[in-house]
Amino acid sequence: MDNGESSYRRFLAGDDSGMVEIVREFRDGLMLYLRSYTNDINAAEDCVQDTFIRLAVKKPKFKGKSSFKTWLYTIGRNIAVDHQRRIIRHKGVPLSECQELADEADLEESYLVTEQKIKLRHALCRLREEYQQVLYLTYFEGFSNAETAQITGRSLKQVENLLYNARKSLRTELEKEGFSYENL
Missing domain, CATH: 1.10.1740.10 (RNA polymerase sigma factor, region 2, helix turn helix motif)
Known part of the structure; x- marks a missing residue:
């Protein structure tokens, strides 16, 4: 298809x-x-x-x-x-x-098959909504940054900035739980 x-x-x-x-x-x-x-x-x-x-x-x-x-x-x-x-x-x-x-x-x-991915999803839930959205679209659904920008109604630069900040926030959330994000 x-x-x-x-x-x-x-x-x-x-x-x-x-x-x-x-x-x-x-x-x-x-x-x-x-x-x-x-x-x-x-x-x-x-x-x-x-x-x-x-x-x-x-x-x-x-x-x-x-x-x-x-x-x-x-x-x-x-x-x-x-x-x-x-x-x-x-x-x-x-x-x-x-x-x-x-x-x-x-x-x-x-x-989300593995327990690690479930923990990741819960950590995502604690992030700001706009961070959740760009991370989900980019990493879980596999959309490009340009497609994510189109879906969310933002510019490509805004999406890139949001992704950078979202990854940083997610890393902080995961580190609070002692989560090893290198294994993703």
């Missing part, structure tokens, strides 16, 4: 199995990424569902200016941002609260 683009084109042509392939391929990674925006695994699940519903119902045009995955994650980020705006407007829930849910632990354990 060429990063989901051919599956999406098949779906647009009437083959529903294309959407099934897209959901299977991108669901878990998109959910973990959107969790950094919502700080709530349940809200992230809702945003992921809304992302795929938007693809299925509105059928936005993929112009090919970026990879399909970058385009999809950008749609997901926009939905998560809108979701957070609605929550703030209606409830005033702080974004910086990091909630540990059983569902999240199960998802992380199945997605």
Whole structure:
């Protein structure tokens, strides 16, 4: 599969199995990424569902200016941002609260195989939101700095600076726990 683009084109042509392939391929990674925006695994699940519903119902045009995955994650980020705006407007829930849910632990354990990576994920959770986002997109999802900039709506220089500072903060967090980051 060429990063989901051919599956999406098949779906647009009437083959529903294309959407099934897209959901299977991108669901878990998109959910973990959107969790950094919502700080709530349940809200992230809702945003992921809304992302795929938007693809299925509105059928936005993929112009090919970026990879399909970058385009999809950008749609997901926009939905998560809108979701957070609605929550703030209606409830005033702080974004910086990091909630540990059983569902999240199960998802992380199945997605991030080793115990060391799970500890790393928890250390990421304690970082600033913007640090979490750029680290997750760059290292867990494998996006380039340019793609990360496009997804997050920042300039390439901002992303590079954020990555530098995020790595420094993550190293500090990991050292507090006696974690050996050289083994990553």
